[in-house]
Amino acid sequence: MKVNDFYFHLPEELIAQHPLKERDTSRLMVLDRATGEIEHKVFHDILEYLKEGDTLVLNNTRVLPARLIGEKEDTGGKIEFLLLKRITGDKWECLAKPGKRARVGTIFTFGDGILKAEVKEIKEEGNRIIEFSYDGIFEEVLDSLGQMPLPPYIHERLEDKERYQTVYSKEKGSAAAPTAGLHFTEELLKKIQERGVKIAYLTLHVGLGTFRPVKVENIEQHNMHSEFYQLSKESAEIINDTKRKGNRVIAVGTTSTRTLETIADENGFMRETNGWTNIFIYPGYRFKVVDALITNFHLPESTLIMLVSALAGKENVMNAYNTAVKEGYRFFSFGDAMFIK
Known part of the structure; x- marks a missing residue:
């Protein structure tokens, strides 16, 4: 499969740049996966x-305000770190921009020195391992200094950080929001x-790999990121x-x-567990437990549209997406929703 x-x-003007005033007033396309009816x-x-x-299954991950903008301690040169995952204690793996400034041993400061970071290691793919120093509780410092790591296709500044969190978010550690959940209000859940x-x-905990494009022609050769x-x-x-039942x-x-x-x-039954997954679901996959799906509208040629196609059928999904474009639905993180029944 190619x-x-x-x-x-996808016309650029259909990419939603901001959330609606009321979470549950977005549009909802309902797709019958058996008939293709919309x-x-x-x-x-x-x-x-x-x-x-x-049973509705919700992802209660909470997005870290993981975008830190600071400066090199000795020269004042600007730096941007995007935290990817905690390695241990105050050590984190991150992306650095511009990378040439983030050499091993270099120290950067954020918020007039409230937070400092030293580059400890450069990984093969260019990511940095940094170690923070600060007074107090790291999460509180990060909340005060960090910005939301909005996807690259959102260009407008988000005024309220909580609008990139679900109302039921709880477990901190995500680099991106589980955006299908952004449509729920506490009242609607009740x-x-x-x-x-x-x-x-x-x-x-959603990783930035969720935005990574598929760069191989044959999708079966794509390597998924781990979360x-x-x-x-x-x-x-x-x-x-x-x-x-x-x-x-x-x-x-x-x-x-x-x-x-x-x-x-194999029978669709679950157990208490934790771990890392790099599962890649695309057409031909046999679902073991999921019967229906609430989701947003995804990027063309992305692993996410491939997953949706695995559940509802590629022909049904591509027809639904072309219909969504024709009808002016809003796409991606702050966009409209689809229910595949």
Whole structure:
């Protein structure tokens, strides 16, 4: 299967640059994966499509304000660090821009010296290992100095950091938001539960690799990035009970989908666990646990549109995406949503 099988023309003006005032007022395209039939709704209409006994699986990762802008201690030269993952203690792996300034042994300061970082190592792919020094609690320092690491296709500044977090975000560690969850409000989640739908939480810390393009012509040769996940005993039991009763497990987002499919055994049952996943789901994949999916509209030729195509069928998905363009849907992180039933 070729990467250009997943190409569609996307006008730049359809890339959403800011979130809507009300989270649950985005548009919702409903796609029947059996028939290919499409309906046009508003996101809070999702209630119409959820049934008693269903379980919604939400990724409760919380995005770190991981973009730090500072200067070289001795010369004042500007630097930007993007934190990727904590190695241990105060050591982090990060991207540095411009990289030529971030030599081993160089010290950088942020917020008038409130936070300092020394470059300890340069990895083969050019990432840096840095070690921070500061007074107090690192997370509080980072909250005060860091900016949200918005995707490269968003060019407008985000006024409210919380709009790039889900209302149920809890476990800090993500480099990007699980954007399908951005449409939910606390009130909508309450209504969903009152309908008899269960909520199960898992954690997958989204890496920047989620934005990395597929550079090989044959998609089967693409190497996925690795991301950390964890699932509690309570959530595993909720999902297993749902499967036993023959009800639907509905993943909110591709991150939840990848985590569930990584953990599930051949019969679709879960267990309490944590680890790293680099699962790549594309057409031909047999889903073990996920029955339906709430997701956003993704980049052409991305691993995310390939995952969606694996669930709903490539022909159905490409038709839905071309329809979304024609109907003026908003795309990507702050864009509209799709429910694949």
